Amino acid sequence: QKEVEQDPGPLSVPEGAIVSLNCTYSNSAFQYFMWYRQYSRKGPELLMYTYSSGNKEDGRFTAQVDKSSKYISLFIRDSQPSDSATYLCASGGGTASKLTFGTGTRLQVTL
Amino acid sequence: KAGVTQTPRYLIKTRGQQVTLSCSPISGHRSVSWYQQTPGQGLQFLFEYFSETQRNKGNFPGRFSGRQFSNSRSEMNVSTLELGDSALYLCASREGRTSNQPQHFGDGTRLSIL
Numbered sequence: 001q002k003e004v005e006q007d008p009g010p011l012s013v014p015e016g017a018i019v020s021l022n023c024t025y026s027n028s029a030f031q032y033f034m035w036y037r038q039y040s041r042k043g044p045e046l047l048m049y050t051y052s053s054g055n056k057e058d059g060r061f062t063a064q065v066d067k068s069s070k071y072i073s074l075f076i077r078d079s080q081p082s083d084s085a086t087y088l089c090a091s092g093g094g095t096a097s098k099l100t101f102g103t104g105t106r107l108q109v110t111l
Numbered sequence: 112k113a114g115v116t117q118t119p120r121y122l123i124k125t126r127g128q129q130v131t132l133s134c135s136p137i138s139g140h141r142s143v144s145w146y147q148q149t150p151g152q153g154l155q156f157l158f159e160y161f162s163e164t165q166r167n168k169g170n171f172p173g174r175f176s177g178r179q180f181s182n183s184r185s186e187m188n189v190s191t192l193e194l195g196d197s198a199l200y201l202c203a204s205r206e207g208r209t210s211n212q213p214q215h216f217g218d219g220t221r222l223s224i225l
Contacts, residue, residue, distance in 0.1 A: 032211050043115070043201055043216035044154075051211065088154065092211075098144065098167050099214060103153030 003027050004091055006102030015111055019076040023089035023102045026070065030100075031093035033065050035074045038086045038104065047087075048074065079109045112138055115217035117202050123223045129190040132220045136183050136204030142166075143185040144214060145177060148199040157200075160185055161208045189222075197224045 006023045013019055021035075032051055036044035048063035050056045056063045064073040072089050086104040116135040124130050136143050144167075145157040156169040160179035177187040183204075189196055199221050203214035 032213075034213050036216070041218070043117075043218040046213050046215060049213050098156050098159060098169075100156075101146075101154040 001026060002103075003100045004089060004102040006089055007105055008103055010106040010108055012108045012110060013079055015079060015081060015109055017079050017109075019074075019079050019083070019107060019109075021074040021076075021087050021089075021105050021107070023072040024070055025072065025091050025100075027091070027093075027100070028070075029093050030091040032091065033063070033072050034090040034092075034099070035061075035063055035072075036088040036090060036101075038088060040085075044088055079107075081109050081111060083107060084109050115202055115204050115215055117200075117217035117220050119220060120218065121221045121223075123225060124192050125225050126192055126194060128192050129188065130192060130222065132187045132189075132200055132202075132222075134185045134187070134202030134204075134217060136185070136202075137215055140204035140206050140215075141183050142205045142208040142212075143179055143183065144203045144205075145185070145187050146201045146203065147171070148201055148219070149197075154201065157187070159208065166208055192224050194224050196222065198222060 004025045035048040038044045053067040060077045062075040088104045089102040090099045092099045142161045144159040146154045159167040163179045174190045179185045199219045201219045203216045205212040
């Protein structure tokens with residue numbers, strides 16, 4: 001079992017929809033949670049960073065962490081075609097300095 | 112501030128050859144990590160360097176190696192290339208080496224093995 005699990009999609013939504021992207025993790029030592037966005041032929045770009053449980057909002061994006069259920073979510077409001085990309089969740093913490101990534105969810109926002 | 116720079120962007124090699132990839136981190140960042148990204152496996156951690164020392168290593172064979180220079184620039188080497196080494200190799204940097212600091216990625220080197 002991978003330490004971070006993510007549904008690969010693809011997920012197709014119409015423009016303006018609310019998108020929910022999710023990950024689960026198994027390592028109780030994880031304390032830091034990140035979401036990256038990756039466009040085709042580009043490297044991952046940091047979108048959101050959260051520590052421990054709770055919500056964090058940045059514009060149309062909201063990151064949510066529930067440590068009790070080991071569940072990580074990213075919500076995108078008023079989705080745009082420019083949001084079409086692969087979204088990667090990542091977690092870290094404990095004694096390890098490395099980040100562990102999910103496999104990514106491909107999102108397509110259609111006109 | 113310039114981002115993480117990786118060179119070259121694309122490489123084509125044949126089986127048995129070796130290859131060296133280069134990464135220049137964001138100015139002031141001392142930690143450099145390398146990842147292999149493939150469609151089936153996602154991002155897999157190769158290794159992390161901090162202050163010219165390898166601090167962490169993933170589950171890859173010894174054919175994969177790296178080093179870091181005093182200016183924090185890093186190189187990754189793969190010897191005796193195999194078809195399965197075809198992937199996007201990503202470099203990421205951060206200021207320190209604690210996991211509470213997010214990593215910032217370059218655009219990667221696309222390696223194709225014929």
